[in-house]
Amino acid sequence: MCTITQSPGKFEGEPCITLYAYHWIMEGLGDIVGEDEGDNTEALYAPHTLVDIEYTQMDGVFICDECKADILAAGTIRCWEDDLGFVYSDTDELQVAKSSQ
Numbered sequence: 001m002c003t004i005t006q007s008p009g010k011f012e013g014e015p016c017i018t019l020y021a022y023h024w025i026m027e028g029l030g031d032i033v034g035e036d037e038g039d040n041t042e043a044l045y046a047p048h049t050l051v052d053i054e055y056t057q058m059d060g061v062f063i064c065d066e067c068k069a070d071i072l073a074a075g076t077i078r079c080w081e082d083d084l085g086f087v088y089s090d091t092d093e094l095q096v097a098k099s100s101q
């Protein structure tokens with residue numbers, strides 16, 4: 001679990017992984033997936049690398065060690081913003097062997 005959940009605001013109560021996902025979606029790297037959690041849900045797909053995390057932190061987003069591990073282990077990271085402007089995320093575990101490639 002994240003060791004520092006975020007203070008009040010857009011990301012209140014969310015782990016750093018949500019900031020990571022939101023950061024890259026704002027940079028235009030998300031794919032819109034829609035239906036699951038709302039029309040504005042976007043997804044980032046593995047591989048997520050330490051370099052990605054370092055770039056995120058260079059932009060002023062702090063990511064704790066627990067969330068670094070979660071990001072590296074994640075397959076799809078979905079992120080969405082609700083009607084009130086709060087941002088959430090969830091992840092799927094990385095699927096190591098994919099036969100369809």
Ligand SMILES: [Zn+2]
Binds near residue numbers: 001003004065066067
């Ligand atoms: Zn964290």
